[in-house]
Amino acid sequence: MKNILISSITAISIASGAAYKLPEQSLKGTALSAANVASCNGADCAYYNPANISFLDANSQYFEGGLTFIHLPKVSYKGEQRLISGSVDATAKTLTEDVAIPYLHYVSKAYGNLRYSINLTVPAGLSKRWNSPVEKLYAQEFTLKTIMINPSVAYKINSNLSLALGANIVYSEGKVYSDGKDVGIPLKREMEGDSIDYGYNLAASWHLDNGLKLAATYRSKVKLSEEGKANLYFGGVGKKYDASVNIYIPAALTLAVSKDIKNWTLEFVYERTFWSSYKTLDFNYKENLPATLQSFDTPIDKNWKDTNTFRVGAQYRYNKKLTLMAGYSYDQSPIPQKYLSYELPDSNAHIFSAGFKYQQNKNLSWGIAVLYDYKTKRSVDNNANGLKGKFTKGGAILITSGFDYKF
Amino acid sequence: MKSVFKLLIVSITIFITIGCGGSDPGALKTEAVKGGKLIANVPSNILKSELIKKGSADKNTTVFGFKAYKIPYTTTDDNGKEVQASGVMVVPTSENADGQTIQKLEYMKAKGLALVVDCHGTIFSNDEAPSVSIENSISAKGAGVIFSSMSGFITLQPDYIGFGDSKEHYQAYLLKKSSANSVVDFTKAAIAFAKANNIPLVATKDIYLTGYSQGGYVALAALKKFEAEQYHIIMTTPMSGPYLLNPIAQKVLSSDTINVPSFMAAVAYSYALTYNHNVNELIQEPFASKLPKLYNGSLTRPEIDKELTKKIKGTGGLFTDSIATNYQNSWFQKELQANSVVDFTPKAPVEMLHCLGDDVIDYRISQATQDTFVNKLAANYVHLTPVEVAITKDPQTKLRLGHIACALPSYKVAAFMFATMRKTTPLGY
Numbered sequence: 001m002k003n004i005l006i007s008s009i010t011a012i013s014i015a016s017g018a019a020y021k022l023p024e025q026s027l028k029g030t031a032l033s034a035a036n037v038a039s040c041n042g043a044d045c046a047y048y049n050p051a052n053i054s055f056l057d058a059n060s061q062y063f064e065g066g067l068t069f070i071h072l073p074k075v076s077y078k079g080e081q082r083l084i085s086g087s088v089d090a091t092a093k094t095l096t097e098d099v100a101i102p103y104l105h106y107v108s109k110a111y112g113n114l115r116y117s118i119n120l121t122v123p124a125g126l127s128k129r130w131n132s133p134v135e136k137l138y139a140q141e142f143t144l145k146t147i148m149i150n151p152s153v154a155y156k157i158n159s160n161l162s163l164a165l166g167a168n169i170v171y172s173e174g175k176v177y178s179d180g181k182d183v184g185i186p187l188k189r190e191m192e193g194d195s196i197d198y199g200y201n202l203a204a205s206w207h208l209d210n211g212l213k214l215a216a217t218y219r220s221k222v223k224l225s226e227e228g229k230a231n232l233y234f235g236g237v238g239k240k241y242d243a244s245v246n247i248y249i250p251a252a253l254t255l256a257v258s259k260d261i262k263n264w265t266l267e268f269v270y271e272r273t274f275w276s277s278y279k280t281l282d283f284n285y286k287e288n289l290p291a292t293l294q295s296f297d298t299p300i301d302k303n304w305k306d307t308n309t310f311r312v313g314a315q316y317r318y319n320k321k322l323t324l325m326a327g328y329s330y331d332q333s334p335i336p337q338k339y340l341s342y343e344l345p346d347s348n349a350h351i352f353s354a355g356f357k358y359q360q361n362k363n364l365s366w367g368i369a370v371l372y373d374y375k376t377k378r379s380v381d382n383n384a385n386g387l388k389g390k391f392t393k394g395g396a397i398l399i400t401s402g403f404d405y406k407f
Numbered sequence: 408m409k410s411v412f413k414l415l416i417v418s419i420t421i422f423i424t425i426g427c428g429g430s431d432p433g434a435l436k437t438e439a440v441k442g443g444k445l446i447a448n449v450p451s452n453i454l455k456s457e458l459i460k461k462g463s464a465d466k467n468t469t470v471f472g473f474k475a476y477k478i479p480y481t482t483t484d485d486n487g488k489e490v491q492a493s494g495v496m497v498v499p500t501s502e503n504a505d506g507q508t509i510q511k512l513e514y515m516k517a518k519g520l521a522l523v524v525d526c527h528g529t530i531f532s533n534d535e536a537p538s539v540s541i542e543n544s545i546s547a548k549g550a551g552v553i554f555s556s557m558s559g560f561i562t563l564q565p566d567y568i569g570f571g572d573s574k575e576h577y578q579a580y581l582l583k584k585s586s587a588n589s590v591v592d593f594t595k596a597a598i599a600f601a602k603a604n605n606i607p608l609v610a611t612k613d614i615y616l617t618g619y620s621q622g623g624y625v626a627l628a629a630l631k632k633f634e635a636e637q638y639h640i641i642m643t644t645p646m647s648g649p650y651l652l653n654p655i656a657q658k659v660l661s662s663d664t665i666n667v668p669s670f671m672a673a674v675a676y677s678y679a680l681t682y683n684h685n686v687n688e689l690i691q692e693p694f695a696s697k698l699p700k701l702y703n704g705s706l707t708r709p710e711i712d713k714e715l716t717k718k719i720k721g722t723g724g725l726f727t728d729s730i731a732t733n734y735q736n737s738w739f740q741k742e743l744q745a746n747s748v749v750d751f752t753p754k755a756p757v758e759m760l761h762c763l764g765d766d767v768i769d770y771r772i773s774q775a776t777q778d779t780f781v782n783k784l785a786a787n788y789v790h791l792t793p794v795e796v797a798i799t800k801d802p803q804t805k806l807r808l809g810h811i812a813c814a815l816p817s818y819k820v821a822a823f824m825f826a827t828m829r830k831t832t833p834l835g836y
Contacts, residue, residue, distance in 0.1 A: 084456075173430075184452050184503045190432035228430035235448030235474075235502075237542075238435040290542070 020126035027402035031355025031369035033327030035313025037256035038215040043105035046117035050152035051205035054162035058110035066402025072097035079389010092132030133182035142343035168199035193228025221251040242286035269311040275334035307332040347378035447475040451504035471499035480596035493571035497551035519609025525550040526618025526625035533704035536570035565593035580677035590629035623648020627748040640755040756788040764807025
């Protein structure tokens with residue numbers, strides 16, 4: 001049972017946002033490229049902007065559930081890899097990834113000026129698997145799975161202004177496998193760990209009388225302190241070690257503005273993601289590793305940079321039942337060229353999305369959205385990890401199917 | 408409100424359920440073997456590049472990789488007590504080797520591989536025991552590399568009683584019976600292991616026996632037992648060993664100071680426990696009370712030396728006045744004499760090696776040993792070569808190597824002698 005749950009609920013080894021963030025957490029989130037902060041008006045406010053729940057119908061409860069199917073095409077690398085024995089051709093492709101991830105959002109009735117919400121989402125995830133000789137030495141499989149419960153409370157200051165505060169409880173699993181046998185390096189690693197960690201989120205919404213909506217949200221950094229076991233091998237001879245590593249879901253500040261114009265709602269979002277807290281990837285072991293395995297204990301420089309993301313979304317109410325949506329965002333990669341590596345060959349992205357929502361009856365609506373994440377080509381040279389070449393292709397295709405229920 | 412709680416319960420149940428797993432990659436996938444454990448596997452390319460870095464090989468040198476197996480064995484100590492011990496078998500491999508090296512090893516394996524039994528020198532820390540140290544390091548040194556990777560032998564290295572799996576036992580230090588038993592019993596276990604795991608041992612089970620320092624002493628003790636049990640010993644090369652314990656102890660006790668007190672204190676401690684005497688008969692306080700802790704396998708020789716004194720006797724000295732003045736009539740002298748390993752007539756050739764510049768065990772000990780073997784015990788072939796002469800090929804060389812510096816060149820000379828001797832056997836390679 002446990003395995004079924006893990007594979008179906010946390011098989012979330014993806015990254016459709018920059019690096020390993022996953023911003024698409026609802027039907028509208030996917031359809032609008034996550035430009036759904038100031039204008040959100042359903043259960044998914046629980047995630048995108050819980051301050052906005054104060055402005056929903058006070059006597060109703062809201063629920064949204066859905067699934068996002070994610071297809072990650074192969075990433076191609078054409079180039080060389082520097083090894084101790086010299087440079088070798090490392091031209092190869094990753095394996096494709098296909099996963100489905102769920103989301104749930106709930107917003108309560110109002111209790112005076114207070115109202116609460118809760119959501120179950122997947123805020124981050126990563127999976128890169130290589131089956132090629134050189135890349136396997138570094139990232140045969142590099143996976144991070146997360147799942148977050150995020151209860152929030154909103155307080156309506158007045159009919160225009162609301163503030164919210166929430167807790168982020170994140171369960172994560174990490175997996176790092178590598179194997180150098182095919183390039184004559186007798187090192188192999190099988191490491192898995194998990195962790196429960198905490199963060200918080202803040203939100204403020206200001207709805208002006210002229211239809212302009214302003215919002216600011218902040219989600220804190222969550223340090224994922226993965227603890228588990230590592231099977232480390234030299235020449236096929238292994239030993240199990242207690243191991244740990246820290247990975248971060250970065251803090252993010254979002255500033256959003258939206259405006260209703262006749263049948264249209266337009267939104268612009270600026271997001272600053274504080275990736276720079278990710279300086280090194282440093283695996284720690286409870287006991288000293290022998291000389292043969294020292295390379296597994298050497299911190300890997302990351303030195304990621306803070307990034308900017310710009311999102312725009314448009315909703316068009318075609319009639320009382322049908323709403324059409326589209327979005328675009330430009331997402332910067334936090335990874336400097338010098339520190340790019342096989343476990344996450346990331347690059348800047350142009351994201352295009354569209355979708356619709358259909359009001360089935362006064363309580364139920366449903367919809368489908370699709371998102372295409374186009375990753376730009378990335379050349380790499382003078383790289384700390386010994387890469388010299390170019391990453392192409394990759395990106396992501398997301399299809400979200402979800403429903404809203406208001407009662 | 409009910410629905411909210413339902414949602415919460417579902418969410419938390421999922422959360423808790425998945426939170427209980429995923430932190431262990433499962434069982435290790437190390438290759439399984441029958442009757443032992445694979446503890447190291449160093450491919451040829453890795454070892455060769457390390458040897459080239461150290462200047463011990465060049466690109467044209469044939470370097471095999473090796474696999475090391477830890478093998479348990481049962482032996483008996485001097486008092487007849489059964490001891491569960493361990494040792495290491497190092498087997499040459501051709502993993503990641505060039506075509507010529509692969510071909511060469513295949514040829515040797517087809518004809519069968521001969522055994523080198525290497526008896527290790529004095530150690531005090533269990534981390535230095537062959538079965539422990541090889542697991543923690545692949546540094547390109549040690550008998551396994553010299554005999555197996557550079558010369559194509561299967562190397563056997565027993566952990567003596569007191570190390571490895573028998574670390575709870577006190578170290579049976581320079582005790583003839585225990586030493587011989589552990590080497591011969593381990594060799595038997597290793598031969599059975601080779602058979603069980605299809606390791607291509609030569610059918611005649613040819614044995615080349617060696618060891619440095621304490622290992623030289625152990626090699627001669629083992630040779631006597633091997634020959635008594637009709638093993639096929641091709642050649643023995645004892646190196647720089649304290650074969651004649653009595654004159655060595657006599658010399659130490661008549662001196663004022665000793666550079667490395669841990670050796671003689673270990674002999675005293677081991678003999679007192681074995682022959683049921685109080686160690687205070689030999690060692691003064693406060694040192695006597697410290698010995699169980701100093702020799703429990705957690706400390707290295709320099710760490711033990713720091714806890715002892717270089718002064719031999721008198722106030723604050725290491726040995727009691729009683730043993731220093733009455734050594735000749737003591738039980739200690741009697742047992743040291745009885746543990747001399749120069750008490751039989753070797754049948755197989757013995758090529759002794761010793762450095763003229765040895766600062767710990769005098770070269771004259773080997774001269775006296777050879778003299779006894781040849782002139783008193785009528786041995787067929789016991790020859791002594793100064794290592795400095797062997798490596799310079801100059802009988803008049805002025806080179807002098809101390810006990811520590813002499814070890815590596817001694818092993819290289821022994822490996823050359825063994826490989827040369829192997830060509831004269833039916834193996835012929």
